[in-house]
Amino acid sequence: xxxxxxxxxxxxxxxxxxxxxxxxxxxxxxxxxxxxxxxxxxxxxxxxxxxxxxxxxxxxxxxxxxxxxxxxxxxxxxxxxxxxxxxxxxxxxxxxxxxxxxxxxxxxxxxxxxxxxxxxxxxxxxxxxxxxxxxxxxxxxxxxxxxxxxxxxxxxxxxxxxxxxxxxxxxxxxxxxxxxxxxxxxxxxxxxxxxxxxxxxxxxxxxxxxxxxxxxxxxxxxxxxxxxxxxxxxxxxxxxxxxxxxxxxxxxxxx
Amino acid sequence: xxxxxxxxxxxxxxxxxxxxxxxxxxxxxxxxxxxxxxxxxxxxxxxxxxxxxxxxxxxxxxxxxxxxxxxxxxxxxxxxxxxxxxxxxxxxxxxxxxxxxxxxxxxxxxxxxxxxxxxxxxxxxxxxxxxxxxxxxxxxxxxxxxxxxxxxxxxxxxxxxxxxxxxxxxxxxxxxxxxxxxxxxxxxxxxxxxxxxxxxxxxxxxxxxxxxxxxxxxxxxxxxxxxxxxxxxxxxxxxxxxxxxxxxxxxxxxxxxxxxxxxxxxxxxxxx
Ligand SMILES: Nc1ncnc2c1ncn2[C@@H]1O[C@H](COP(=O)(O)OP(=O)(O)OP(=O)(O)O)[C@@H](O)[C@H]1O
Ligand SMILES: [Mg+2]
Numbered sequence: 001x002x003x004x005x006x007x008x009x010x011x012x013x014x015x016x017x018x019x020x021x022x023x024x025x026x027x028x029x030x031x032x033x034x035x036x037x038x039x040x041x042x043x044x045x046x047x048x049x050x051x052x053x054x055x056x057x058x059x060x061x062x063x064x065x066x067x068x069x070x071x072x073x074x075x076x077x078x079x080x081x082x083x084x085x086x087x088x089x090x091x092x093x094x095x096x097x098x099x100x101x102x103x104x105x106x107x108x109x110x111x112x113x114x115x116x117x118x119x120x121x122x123x124x125x126x127x128x129x130x131x132x133x134x135x136x137x138x139x140x141x142x143x144x145x146x147x148x149x150x151x152x153x154x155x156x157x158x159x160x161x162x163x164x165x166x167x168x169x170x171x172x173x174x175x176x177x178x179x180x181x182x183x184x185x186x187x188x189x190x191x192x193x194x195x196x197x198x199x200x201x202x203x204x205x206x207x208x209x210x211x212x213x214x215x216x217x218x219x220x221x222x223x224x225x226x227x228x229x230x231x232x233x234x235x236x237x238x239x240x241x242x243x244x245x246x247x248x249x250x251x252x253x254x255x
Numbered sequence: 256x257x258x259x260x261x262x263x264x265x266x267x268x269x270x271x272x273x274x275x276x277x278x279x280x281x282x283x284x285x286x287x288x289x290x291x292x293x294x295x296x297x298x299x300x301x302x303x304x305x306x307x308x309x310x311x312x313x314x315x316x317x318x319x320x321x322x323x324x325x326x327x328x329x330x331x332x333x334x335x336x337x338x339x340x341x342x343x344x345x346x347x348x349x350x351x352x353x354x355x356x357x358x359x360x361x362x363x364x365x366x367x368x369x370x371x372x373x374x375x376x377x378x379x380x381x382x383x384x385x386x387x388x389x390x391x392x393x394x395x396x397x398x399x400x401x402x403x404x405x406x407x408x409x410x411x412x413x414x415x416x417x418x419x420x421x422x423x424x425x426x427x428x429x430x431x432x433x434x435x436x437x438x439x440x441x442x443x444x445x446x447x448x449x450x451x452x453x454x455x456x457x458x459x460x461x462x463x464x465x466x467x468x469x470x471x472x473x474x475x476x477x478x479x480x481x482x483x484x485x486x487x488x489x490x491x492x493x494x495x496x497x498x499x500x501x502x503x504x505x506x507x508x509x510x511x512x513x514x515x516x517x518x519x520x521x522x523x524x525x526x527x
Binding site: 052070071072073075079082083084085086087097104105106136151155157 | 424427429430433434437440441445446520522523
């Protein structure tokens with residue numbers, strides 16, 4: 001049984017199909033990049049994974065659980081914008097990952113002190129300790145996204161969904177963010193879905209690159225059909241496939 | 256060379272100078288008109304001289320009333336401020352609760368939004384007689400008029416602001432495990448508070464209107480009551496002192512709320 005299973009997924013808005021016949025299985029710890037033309041339904045697919053909306057047909061199961069009806073702590077998410085809470089300080093944004101789960105959304109006493117200490121540790125690790133007391137608005141775009149990713153991971157979700165998380169960053173900051181994300185991934189072995197418009201980024205970070213496109217096209221009515229997964233590339237080993245031994249060959253690898 | 260008017264920005268000193276012009280013009284015009292009238296009739300009551308207004312102000316602010324021994328000016332001020340504060344606080348509290356509910360929960364929106372929209376069409380002053388009949392001529396009906404007058408506007412404004420919160424934030428909070436209640440309490444409420452202050456600042460104008468109207472009709476003290484009382488004696492000097500005072504109070508209240516918002520919600524600075 002694979003970790004994430006998407007079975008025969010369809011989504012339409014009104015009469016307009018957006019996604020059709022999507023089948024996908026993803027193993028735990030896999031990093032899946034998703035690319036495709038603008039408006040083809042990548043964000044829609046993430047919203048379905050997030051259970052922010054329900055599919056017209058088909059089902060998504062994560063870790064064998066029945067399909068979720070609404071977003072929950074199993075699914076972490078980072079959007080391109082508005083990903084952190086502007087009214088909380090940087091430290092409180094990390095604490096929120098624990099606190100919002102409580103009855104009044106706040107921690108008291110020992111739990112509070114513990115969460116504060118842990119948040120400072122996290123901030124130390126992601127290089128934001130020096131701005132712990134500031135509000136996100138005073139942070140650069142890269143720092144905000146770093147905070148957003150750390151916040152999502154602090155809730156220990158089963159899968160992490162990233163919708164063009166670095167889309168608004170300059171190329172230099174992007175590279176730093178790639179290293180940052182890779183480090184976190186090595187640490188947590190998180191299963192990640194990332195939508196991107198940057199093909200090299202998708203191949204660099206991902207184990208797989210899924211291409212969303214419309215397999216059928218009606219020239220008189222471009223909106224008649226939805227998109228599906230048209231390619232599923234193996235992006236490990238620098239995107240060069242067949243680099244791994246799949247069976248025991250009994251040939252010594254070193255001379 | 257000649258910039259378009261829409262691109263010309265006055266320097267700081269010029270801005271101050273420009274801002275002063277209309278004030279100076281009005282005061283000058285008033286003084287001239289007052290001089291002209293009093294040249295014809297030295298006992299003219301309609302446009303008292305600025306010096307006389309100042310003298311009246313001095314008398315009103317410092318001399319106690321012969322009968323009660325209290326300085327009526329301050330009694331009126333305290334009474335009116337108390338009424339407007341109670342009305343506005345009640346309205347703000349109601350608006351916060353219902354605004355969040357309507358803005359966050361589609362069911363509450365379906366149930367309440369059309370009702371609130373209808374309520375906001377009822378002219379509050381038309382309800383004043385009903386309030387007097389139901390609550391009597393005391394404090395309750397005055398406070399109620401202010402609250403009823405501005406609550407629908409505040410609710411609609413706050414509901415709209417709440418609904419405008421980026422969907423991403425609401426979803427994010429859910430992925431961190433927040434219940435509906437916690438989303439309202441920890442995500443929406445704090446972000447709506449500066450908006451509430453902004454909306455209250457806008458609603459203060461109507462609030463003053465309702466206050467003065469209700470005081471004028473039935474009261475024993477209050478700024479509006481006094482103005483309408485001395486009207487019978489054509490005491491323009493007193494009326495003008497009170498009008499200037501009310502304007503000043505309104506300005507100070509607005510300033511206070513603005514400072515409060517800055518102080519309490521530094522993160523919202525950019526949006527205000
Ligand atoms: N709630 C909705 N109701 C109706 N149509 C919608 C809704 N959400 C998205 N759409 C439409 O569905 C299509 C796919 O949208 P989606 O945001 O998933 O595209 P995308 O692949 O993420 O595009 P981009 O690369 O620009 O982010 C778009 O044409 C959009 O207009
Ligand atoms: Mg998108």
